[in-house]
Amino acid sequence: MLNMAEGLDRLRTLAEGSVVAEVARAFQAAGFELAVVGGPVRDALLGREVNDLDFTTNASPDEILEIVTPISSTQWDIGRAFGTIGAKVRGEQVEITSYRADSYDGVTRKPTVEFGDTIDGDLVRRDFRVNAMALQVPSVKLIDPTGGVEDLVAGILRTPTDPNVSFGDDPLRMLRAARFSAQLGFEIEANTLDAIGRLRETLKIVSPERIQGELVRLMQTDDPARGIRALVDTELIEEFLPEVSALRLEVDEHHHHKDVYEHSLTVLTQAIELEHSRHPDAAPDVPLRIAALLHDIGKPRTRKLEPGGAVTFHHHDVVGSRMARKRLQALRFDGDTTDAVSTLIELHLRFFGYAEGTWTDAAVRRYVRDAGDLLERLHILNRADVTTRNKRKASRLAGAYDDLEKRIADLREQEQLDAMRPELDGNQIQKILGIGPGREIGEAYKFLLDLRLDEGVLGPDVAEQRLREWWAARG
Incomplete structure (x- = not known):
């Protein structure tokens, strides 16, 4: 007040x-x-x-x-x-x-x-x-x-003049309404909200770069889910990010699954809470937040209703990653943000395999290798992705992820996981095999990297022996 x-x-x-x-x-x-x-x-x-x-x-x-x-x-x-x-x-x-x-x-x-x-x-x-x-x-x-x-006291947002005129003059103001609602925690006044719904198609005259800028500002607030709800309720989001509203999947009486839209907003909110608790002084992590919002956008395209009432979403991680990349490119996001979001979406299901059974050290190494410098963001996204109301299941998943992070820390200390490379470089490979630059060097390098991931540190002598055996087996 x-x-x-x-x-x-x-x-x-x-x-x-x-x-x-x-x-x-x-x-x-x-x-x-x-x-x-x-x-x-x-x-x-x-x-x-x-x-x-x-x-x-x-x-x-x-x-x-x-x-x-x-x-x-x-x-x-x-x-x-x-x-x-x-x-x-x-x-x-x-x-x-x-x-x-x-x-x-x-x-x-x-x-x-x-x-x-x-x-x-x-x-x-x-x-x-x-x-x-x-x-x-x-x-x-x-x-x-x-x-x-008076509007500050009441906690509401409305335009100084007729909203139809104001938004007609500058449609980007409709996006700002969602952003300020999230930033200030204010409600959008009913007539203003109605005008957004009526005029949403006028957003077409706004450049993708301007829309992207407002989306980023919205995601930088402490409660972007509030603004996302306003965009979905007015259908304004259909003009630039329709994949989000598509998450409101229909549920028939015979097939049941959780509300993917509400789940995605919860994941976004939980990711921000984890972001603040793990990195309290850091700037808002926009790529992480976008990935949290979009991590399940592949589900509508991959949904399959199975006999007996089950619903499956096979490969929605891969499909969603491609969809996110295409959408972010259309909104003119930079390459680093686009790559980070699409990679996080593609990797976000990996952890659930760990929760179902203990991974080998090789599997943990591959998890770290594939995440690269996105590993901490992936930790947050995966923890935030647990929205079950079953306390026992939530506790089990949290414990499994605690264990995974501990194993990563232990392996990092033992094996320098952050510098995950073969134990022999390209020049050494050429010298050992007696060949020059070419496709075979790349194949040998991949063999040694897989060996490093599967078996850990072997030492240069053993690595050379295994490389010679691999080369001989190729004929």
Whole structure:
């Protein structure tokens, strides 16, 4: 619950901060208005950490640049066409934008940039009421023309104007609604939610890169499942990630299986909890979180109803991995993220074979080898994938994974698992076999690597003997 007295105290603290105060003095001395705007005001009122400082002013971009140059170490004007000048003041990055009164053509989400005359006009054009507040400085006056404070108190998100107009102007705001709902823990107001459902197809005019950016920001929140639910309930997710809503499989009266959609959201939530507990100071692990959300997307395509009421999803790990790769590439994710997510999905069933029976050391080595630098993420994903309500089964699986991690640690200490290579390199192989570079060297290298995985450290002499025996057997 927002305590307004405490919130106003935090606004005064924000206004009196060294960076804000210095910028405010400079604009006041030049005869212009200045206000901290949007997210910093919202977060200060809520008692959340304020990270980025955004200002708005009645000064033009040229005037802004002239004012901030003497008080900043660096300036950049890459956003000048949109009225924005950036600067670094006392080591902190700030952005200052002229009052805006944009209009949209309804065909693209790029506005026709028009500068406004009043701060109220600037605020009304913003995405949500809780982001349409400003703190005028240095006078420390809260400006709230649309009722943002009331929405903060109520914990709801709604647009400053008719949501049909707001989302029609910029469809990306629909994705932001889901993100802010997850970030702030707020409900999306009913009319706003309905408008998202009606206008979801307008998201087609937004570039994949922009959609990806909002999806990443959503996954960086502490409760992305809340935002995912909003996207699925409004069907907006059908426009860019339909594999998630497809997880809501139909269940007939004769065949029963767990709710894959709810299971996936639970896995996502549990993965974040494990991420925080195992690595409390680390940044949000977006590839891990995406893998947790998508780990079962292969199930709808592989579902088979068996006689007797059983339901199977054979090879859904491999199918899901391919589906995830294709989708992330369409959303223009970078190669490292795409590779990490698809690999984690492909490997996420391996552990359940361990839980059914003790693996050999060779199987443990292969598990580590195949996971590579994704091993810790795979640990978290596999632990999070246990959502059974059967306490005995959950305890057994947790114990099995504890045992697997201990065995990996023991083998790592004994055998340097992180440097999993054959005991002879390519040059040694060529010398021993008396051959030059070619396909046979690669085959010999694979033989020695499999030998290393299956039997552990043998020593170079034994490795050479086994290599000669393998070569002789080839004829």
